Amino acid sequence: MSLLGMLKSKLLGGILTGDGDERVAFRCNICGMQCRVERSAIGREIPSCKGCGSTVRMRAMIHCLSMELFGESKVIGDFPNDLHLRGVGMSDWVGYADRLAKKFEYTNTFYHQEPKLDITDIDINMEGTLDFIISTDVFEHIAPPVSIAFENTHRLLNEGGVFVFSVPYSLDSSPVAFEHFPDLHKYRIEQTENSFVLHNVTEKGEVQQFENLIFHGGEGATLEMRSFTLDSLYNEFQKAGFHDVRVHGESFEEFGIYWDGGWSLPITARAR
Numbered sequence: 001m002s003l004l005g006m007l008k009s010k011l012l013g014g015i016l017t018g019d020g021d022e023r024v025a026f027r028c029n030i031c032g033m034q035c036r037v038e039r040s041a042i043g044r045e046i047p048s049c050k051g052c053g054s055t056v057r058m059r060a061m062i063h064c065l066s067m068e069l070f071g072e073s074k075v076i077g078d079f080p081n082d083l084h085l086r087g088v089g090m091s092d093w094v095g096y097a098d099r100l101a102k103k104f105e106y107t108n109t110f111y112h113q114e115p116k117l118d119i120t121d122i123d124i125n126m127e128g129t130l131d132f133i134i135s136t137d138v139f140e141h142i143a144p145p146v147s148i149a150f151e152n153t154h155r156l157l158n159e160g161g162v163f164v165f166s167v168p169y170s171l172d173s174s175p176v177a178f179e180h181f182p183d184l185h186k187y188r189i190e191q192t193e194n195s196f197v198l199h200n201v202t203e204k205g206e207v208q209q210f211e212n213l214i215f216h217g218g219e220g221a222t223l224e225m226r227s228f229t230l231d232s233l234y235n236e237f238q239k240a241g242f243h244d245v246r247v248h249g250e251s252f253e254e255f256g257i258y259w260d261g262g263w264s265l266p267i268t269a270r271a272r
């Protein structure tokens, strides 16, 4: 390793291993465990906590939530118990959902099972009732037009309520997302011998067929509907009425949160 690399390693609190890979120590802000792993084993989607299996994305969602609620980054176990704080997760990871439910009036919701939340069709009685909403890597799967989901999220939040959000996105300059099925209306996904086909009938009655579908986390479950760009997200947040939109590219080494690029970073935004 170069002198610069060693210096960087020292600054990051890292420890060099025999094979030259750097080990970093961190505390998981979800389960509280002290961890020490190779730096190369830390990534957005790589489970790196040996206690709960959290990834950088999961720890970053909690880091962002904590910063927005309390102005500092805490381990969930150190969050104050506050049953007046009302929040909702959209298919949140069980690793932090169960812990948040012990701290707050928090409900993890699902699209296909109870407790249900279809963010494209919300209950008006829930409008303005939530202090926070968490949605990580969900909005790329919502049927178009996705703007409704941003608008309804804003409606559910109370004044100053915070949206803690992530999706995969590129830094392409397009001001709108690349919709894979822009005229999706009445559709079904059919499994063929070795792939999946999406059959759609548009609102105007045109029959469409799509192959080469992209699924996340298990085929057939989570169809990718679009590729966001950062600019398209800024536009959606603004159109929906959010302000203080912040992209969280900051590393937070104490909790093992490192980012290597400017894409797919968590975003927070405030309602009203």
Ligand SMILES: [Zn+2]
Residues within 6 Å of the ligand: 028, 029, 030, 031, 032, 033, 049, 050, 051, 052, 053, 054
């Ligand atoms: Zn953990």
